[in-house]
Amino acid sequence: MSLVKPAMRGLLAKRLRFHLPIAFGLALVAAVAFKFTVTEPRKQAYADFYKHYDSMKEFSAMREAGVFESVRPTGK
Amino acid sequence: QHTLEGNRDHTAVIHICLSIYLDRYFQTLYSSLTVVVLVHLSSDVDVIDCSVPQYNNRLDTPLPDVPFVRNLSAEQKKLKEKEKGSWTQLTKEEKLALYRLTHELSYAEMRQGSKEWMTVLGGIFIFLGFTGLLVWWQRVYVYGDVPHTLSEESVAQQTQRMIDMRVNPVHGFSHKWDYEKKQWK
Numbered sequence: 001m002s003l004v005k006p007a008m009r010g011l012l013a014k015r016l017r018f019h020l021p022i023a024f025g026l027a028l029v030a031a032v033a034f035k036f037t038v039t040e041p042r043k044q045a046y047a048d049f050y051k052h053y054d055s056m057k058e059f060s061a062m063r064e065a066g067v068f069e070s071v072r073p074t075g076k
Numbered sequence: 077q078h079t080l081e082g083n084r085d086h087t088a089v090i091h092i093c094l095s096i097y098l099d100r101y102f103q104t105l106y107s108s109l110t111v112v113v114l115v116h117l118s119s120d121v122d123v124i125d126c127s128v129p130q131y132n133n134r135l136d137t138p139l140p141d142v143p144f145v146r147n148l149s150a151e152q153k154k155l156k157e158k159e160k161g162s163w164t165q166l167t168k169e170e171k172l173a174l175y176r177l178t179h180e181l182s183y184a185e186m187r188q189g190s191k192e193w194m195t196v197l198g199g200i201f202i203f204l205g206f207t208g209l210l211v212w213w214q215r216v217y218v219y220g221d222v223p224h225t226l227s228e229e230s231v232a233q234q235t236q237r238m239i240d241m242r243v244n245p246v247h248g249f250s251h252k253w254d255y256e257k258k259q260w261k
Contacts, residue, residue: 065240
C-alpha cells in the first residue's frame with residue numbers, strides 16, 4: 001500500500017498564488033476597458049457639445065416654446 | 077378622481093373579505109384535520125424510536141451507528157460467522173452481500189440524484205400560470221381606468237414639452253431630435 005500522502009497544508013496559499021494574479025489582472029482589464037469605452041467617449045461628447053454651444057440662442061428658443069415660468073415668450 | 081378612490085376602496089374590500097373567508101375556511105379545515113390525525117395515531121404504523129441510534133445514508137458518515145439489517149436470517153447469520161474468519165476466503169458475491177447488510181445505499185447511489193426537479197419546476201410553472209390568470213382577471217375586472225395622462229394626445233404633449241426643455245441634450249432624449257428639421261434623427 002504505497003499511496004501518496006495528499007497535501008495537508010498550504011491549500012489556501014496554493015489557491016491564492018494561482019487565483020490572485022488572475023483576479024487582479026481581470027479587475028485591471030475591466031477598469032481600463034470601462035475607461036476607454038465609457039468615460040473617454042462621454043467626456044468627448046460633452047466637450048463636443050459645449051464647443052459650439054450658444055447658451056443665449058438656446059435660452060431664447062426655450063423661452064419662445066414657453067417652458068419658463070419666470071419669463072414669458074416675447075409677444076404677450 | 078372620484079371613481080379612482082371608489083375603485084381602490086372596492087379592491088380593499090375584496091381583499092379583506094377574501095382574507096376573512098380564507099381564515100374561517102382554514103380554521104374549520106384545521107379543526108377537522110386535528111381530529112383525523114388523533115384517530116390515526118392510535119393505529120401506530122410508522123413510528124421511529126428516536127432514543128436509540130439509527131441508521132443513516134449520509135456522505136459525511138461512511139460508518140453509521142448501526143448496520144442497516146438488524147434482524148439477520150439464518151443464511152445471513154452463517155455469512156456473518158464466515159466473516160469472522162479470513163476475508164480472503166470470501167467470494168465477491170459474499171463480500172457484496174456483507175456490504176449490503178451493513179449499508180443500504182452505496183456512495184454512488186447516494187449521489188445519483190433524481191428527476192424530482194422536473195416535477196418541482198413543472199409545479200412552479202403551473203402555479204405561476206394560474207396566478208397569471210388571476211392577475212389578468214384582476215386587471216380586467218378590479219382595477220379602474222388608467223390616468224388620462226397616458227392617452228396618446230397627452231403623451232405627445234409631454235414629449236413636445238421635453239423637447240422644448242432640452243431634456244438630456246448631450247447623450248439622451250433631446251440629442252436624438254433634430255431641431256432644424258423638427259423631426260427625430
